[in-house]
Amino acid sequence: MVTFTVRGTLLSTPTPDRLQVREDHVVTIDDHGVIATVEPASVSVVADVTLPEGTYLLPGLIDLHVHAPQWPQLGTGLDVPLDEWLFQYTFPLEARYRDRAFAERIWASLVPGLLARGTTTAVYYSSIHEPATLALAEACVRFGQRAFVGRVAMDHPEGTPEFYRDADAITGVEASARSLEAINGLGSPLVRGIITPRFIPACTDALLEGLGELATATGALVQSHCSENDWEHQYVLDRFGVSDSVALARFGLARDHSVLAHGCLLSDDDMTVLARVGAGVAHCPLSNVYFGNAVFPVRRAMARGLRVGLGTDIAGGAEAGLLPVCAHAVNMSRVLEDGVDQRLSPAGRGVSSSAIDVTTAFWLATGGGADVLGIPAGRLEVGERFDAISVATRPADRPGIGVSVWDLDDWPRVFEKIVRLATPADITGVWVDGVPAAGISVAG
Numbered sequence: 001m002v003t004f005t006v007r008g009t010l011l012s013t014p015t016p017d018r019l020q021v022r023e024d025h026v027v028t029i030d031d032h033g034v035i036a037t038v039e040p041a042s043v044s045v046v047a048d049v050t051l052p053e054g055t056y057l058l059p060g061l062i063d064l065h066v067h068a069p070q071w072p073q074l075g076t077g078l079d080v081p082l083d084e085w086l087f088q089y090t091f092p093l094e095a096r097y098r099d100r101a102f103a104e105r106i107w108a109s110l111v112p113g114l115l116a117r118g119t120t121t122a123v124y125y126s127s128i129h130e131p132a133t134l135a136l137a138e139a140c141v142r143f144g145q146r147a148f149v150g151r152v153a154m155d156h157p158e159g160t161p162e163f164y165r166d167a168d169a170i171t172g173v174e175a176s177a178r179s180l181e182a183i184n185g186l187g188s189p190l191v192r193g194i195i196t197p198r199f200i201p202a203c204t205d206a207l208l209e210g211l212g213e214l215a216t217a218t219g220a221l222v223q224s225h226c227s228e229n230d231w232e233h234q235y236v237l238d239r240f241g242v243s244d245s246v247a248l249a250r251f252g253l254a255r256d257h258s259v260l261a262h263g264c265l266l267s268d269d270d271m272t273v274l275a276r277v278g279a280g281v282a283h284c285p286l287s288n289v290y291f292g293n294a295v296f297p298v299r300r301a302m303a304r305g306l307r308v309g310l311g312t313d314i315a316g317g318a319e320a321g322l323l324p325v326c327a328h329a330v331n332m333s334r335v336l337e338d339g340v341d342q343r344l345s346p347a348g349r350g351v352s353s354s355a356i357d358v359t360t361a362f363w364l365a366t367g368g369g370a371d372v373l374g375i376p377a378g379r380l381e382v383g384e385r386f387d388a389i390s391v392a393t394r395p396a397d398r399p400g401i402g403v404s405v406w407d408l409d410d411w412p413r414v415f416e417k418i419v420r421l422a423t424p425a426d427i428t429g430v431w432v433d434g435v436p437a438a439g440i441s442v443a444g
């Protein structure tokens, strides 16, 4: 049974190199939130929601890497390297989430804040605390955001502070198992638990082993960090004599649809290992500027068959919206292509064939992210969940703010302007699973 219809012009990227424009179409969504048809509108059809002239329907955005407890420090604390940043700013803040009431205050700002920026799916690291983690999952259900929510597991006495760690490996594995069960026990079609070893330096071998077994036993997805920067990459080489990717694969943590953040220092062999097991990379271009020591080579990774999507990495990346992160992904790929040291000759300054364009970046933020997770979202196609946003543009000769479109703009330029320039004020509608997200007004 059809429950509702949306009429408007659709802008989407069915593949990494193709912008698809479907002018004046009607999308019908069935009562399960699944797209039943996408067809050209006939003149007389009256839809439940008709987007105004200049407002466009796009797939919802999929943020593969969010540290939910770091929301209050977004935009700050980027003055020290990763290992110092964790101990100086991040662990003390995350430890506060032992107080569920404090956590609830933050989640009530974070979840609608991301929805308002068009993030219809988020993959969250919570803190080590089970009550705060369950509260985050409940907030996602309440506000209507698709989400994977993970209790952070970390027990290594050297890689974590005494005031913020699991007591030991067994305690950590048991807490993660209980947290997974509690989140999945909410029975929401939108929200699932995800197994979340913070990263290898914060975890003992026993914890990594236990979480790998938990993943095998439950089939739950896994997220972690992988080869993020020189310090972390070298730490794993020193401890195990193999790269992060190989170590995570041996522990059963790099597996089908695992979400591995950053990957800045992945070698070609690492990419082959990860592609073979079906793991994907959450590319966090802005965060990598501060903590990554290198630019993740998106195009090389995609060419090797690695799944790749985008992440904000709140709060390592000082940006909450995934549309701006698309622009950052383009920017950083151009920096990689051209190089940065002006004392070198142009030929030796950069890495050729590295640049991506806005179409590829938007694909990473939608279909690419969906493929990393293995979820039927990120595409406005029959059979997919209706996770979508509407974005308003305005005639350029009308004074004021917003995405200005001139009569000389063709479709690729309109699309590029939306991706590069749209702010939360321009996002007029957000639907997840066919339902308008709570607290977000829908144009029509």
Ligand SMILES: [Zn+2]
Residues within 6 Å of the ligand: 065, 067, 225, 261, 313, 316
């Ligand atoms: Zn991270």
